Amino acid sequence: MSTLLRRTPLHDEHIRLGARLTDFGGWEMPLHYGSQIEEHHRVRRAAGMFDVSHMLAIDLRGPPVRAFLRRLLANDVARLVLPGKALYSCLLREDGGILDDLIVYFLTEDWFRLVVNAGTAEKDLAWILAQRDRLAPQLQVQPRRDLAMIAVQGPEARASVWRARPQTQGETENLAVFQGAHAGPLFVARTGYTGEDGFEIALPAGDAAALWRDLLTAGVAPCGLGARDTLRLEAGMNLYGQDMDESVTPLEVGLAWTVVLKDAREFIGRPGLESRMPRFQLAGLVLRDKGVLRAHQKLRSPHGAGEITSGTFSPTLGCSIALARVPLACQPGERVEVEIRDRWLPAEIVRYPFVRMGRSLLPG
Amino acid sequence: MTVPTELKYTDSHEWARLEPDGSVTVGITHHAQDRLGDLVYVENPAPGKSFRKGQECGVVESVKAASDIYAPLSGEITAVNDELSASPEKINQDAYAAWMFKLKPSDPGELDALLDAAGYERLIASEE
Numbered sequence: 001m002s003t004l005l006r007r008t009p010l011h012d013e014h015i016r017l018g019a020r021l022t023d024f025g026g027w028e029m030p031l032h033y034g035s036q037i038e039e040h041h042r043v044r045r046a047a048g049m050f051d052v053s054h055m056l057a058i059d060l061r062g063p064p065v066r067a068f069l070r071r072l073l074a075n076d077v078a079r080l081v082l083p084g085k086a087l088y089s090c091l092l093r094e095d096g097g098i099l100d101d102l103i104v105y106f107l108t109e110d111w112f113r114l115v116v117n118a119g120t121a122e123k124d125l126a127w128i129l130a131q132r133d134r135l136a137p138q139l140q141v142q143p144r145r146d147l148a149m150i151a152v153q154g155p156e157a158r159a160s161v162w163r164a165r166p167q168t169q170g171e172t173e174n175l176a177v178f179q180g181a182h183a184g185p186l187f188v189a190r191t192g193y194t195g196e197d198g199f200e201i202a203l204p205a206g207d208a209a210a211l212w213r214d215l216l217t218a219g220v221a222p223c224g225l226g227a228r229d230t231l232r233l234e235a236g237m238n239l240y241g242q243d244m245d246e247s248v249t250p251l252e253v254g255l256a257w258t259v260v261l262k263d264a265r266e267f268i269g270r271p272g273l274e275s276r277m278p279r280f281q282l283a284g285l286v287l288r289d290k291g292v293l294r295a296h297q298k299l300r301s302p303h304g305a306g307e308i309t310s311g312t313f314s315p316t317l318g319c320s321i322a323l324a325r326v327p328l329a330c331q332p333g334e335r336v337e338v339e340i341r342d343r344w345l346p347a348e349i350v351r352y353p354f355v356r357m358g359r360s361l362l363p364g
Numbered sequence: 365m366t367v368p369t370e371l372k373y374t375d376s377h378e379w380a381r382l383e384p385d386g387s388v389t390v391g392i393t394h395h396a397q398d399r400l401g402d403l404v405y406v407e408n409p410a411p412g413k414s415f416r417k418g419q420e421c422g423v424v425e426s427v428k429a430a431s432d433i434y435a436p437l438s439g440e441i442t443a444v445n446d447e448l449s450a451s452p453e454k455i456n457q458d459a460y461a462a463w464m465f466k467l468k469p470s471d472p473g474e475l476d477a478l479l480d481a482a483g484y485e486r487l488i489a490s491e492e
Contacts, residue, residue: 031428036427037402291407294430
């Protein structure tokens with residue numbers, strides 16, 4: 001594997017655990033530690049952990065930070081009232097295309113934190129700095145490569161964190177969903193990318209290996225990016241670079257709920273968004289035959305053609321599921337056909353998420 | 365895991381075993397299942413169908429990717445392992461026990477052209 005790949009502070013732990021490594025956005029990351037499906041089930045049934053240190057935290061500091069973020073982001077940080085509260089948002093180009101999706105945390109009135117995707121981190125940082133120079137030159141923008149991040153997910157995740165770090169329980173046991181708090185050197189947030197309860201923990205890179213080992217001792221299973229992908233897809237969450245990119249708008253990929261248009265707020269990308277008619281919608285698909293749905297497979301519906309953007313075998317449901325771009329007229333319950341190796345196989349459009357908190361949300 | 369010496373191999377990672385009755389049993393190698401990851405779907409050829417050596421005759425799919433299966437020898441399919449359609453993970457558990465199909469070779473001499481264990485080990489090493 002190329003020596004040019006970047007490594008996280010937990011790299012030695014992955015090697016020690018026998019991880020199969022893969023290139024993900026320029027980072028050498030665990031794909032799995034033996035069985036991707038077993039890791040998936042551990043998260044749905046107990047607790048698993050993911051090294052997500054390849055993602056980048058960017059701290060924004062200074063009095064104009066809230067006003068700046070109301071311009072920068074398609075979601076509205078005015079919704080963040082309690083310190084520690086988090087919000088999911090898209091970062092848009094002027095024309096409404098999606099530069100990235102991110103989580104923004106309100107820490108104090110002059111300190112917010114963004115957590116952005118690994119593959120887009122440099123692009124995002126350059127964009128944010130350019131907007132800072134234009135709109136709020138006194139604002140400090142600080143990329144936090146000194147931090148590691150561990151996501152602990154599953155019905156037993158929070159209790160496992162408290163077993164591994166009892167001193168954090170007082171600060172974190174009353175956290176609402178999408179809320180975080182500092183607990184000593186840790187920043188612990190009740191967020192994730194799996195459709196399960198759990199925490200995402202940011203901490204100094206030098207402390208990461210010790211926490212990882214203590215979580216292992218507390219019974220948390222190490223999980224790779226393979227399980228992370230099947231879990232997020234079951235949970236109906238988009239993956240940047242796959243379900244969305246700069247060529248589409250949030251309104252075309254199921255993220256209208258993250259775009260606040262109700263008042264006159266002038267955020268970057270709003271005029272572009274308002275001048276573009278959505279061309280398609282993102283739909284959930286369940287394959288009603290044998291096989292596996294995959295990205296880029298073609299689809300035909302009574303209303304026209306479409307294409308799968310993410311597809312996999314769902315370990316929880318025991319069948320294949322996908323997210324797909326389909327004509328705007330398509331409705332849940334409709335039958336479509338997907339081309340798999342020169343054959344057109346039946347699939348059904350369904351509402352997503354497919355799975356939430358360990359349970360199937362499929363009809364019937 | 366060592367490569368069994370009693371089997372023959374293709375460069376597309378199938379194994380083939382000559383049975384006492386002259387039929388040949390076919391599966392995918394341990395190395396192949398390891399690269400694919402957890403298998404979730406196996407599509408076997410229909411019994412009675414004939415294939416030429418090297419022709420696509422089935423598919424295995426893992427959570428990660430789909431991979432075509434090629435007939436290691438020319439011949440007619442005489443049996444398929446139906447257990448794999450419900451339990452494709454058996455290939456991950458023991459790739460040399462979880463056979464996929466049996467065929468009756470039309471030219472048993474083709475078996476000699478396949479790789480032996482040492483040749484297959486060299487192939488794996490060259491792909492690493």
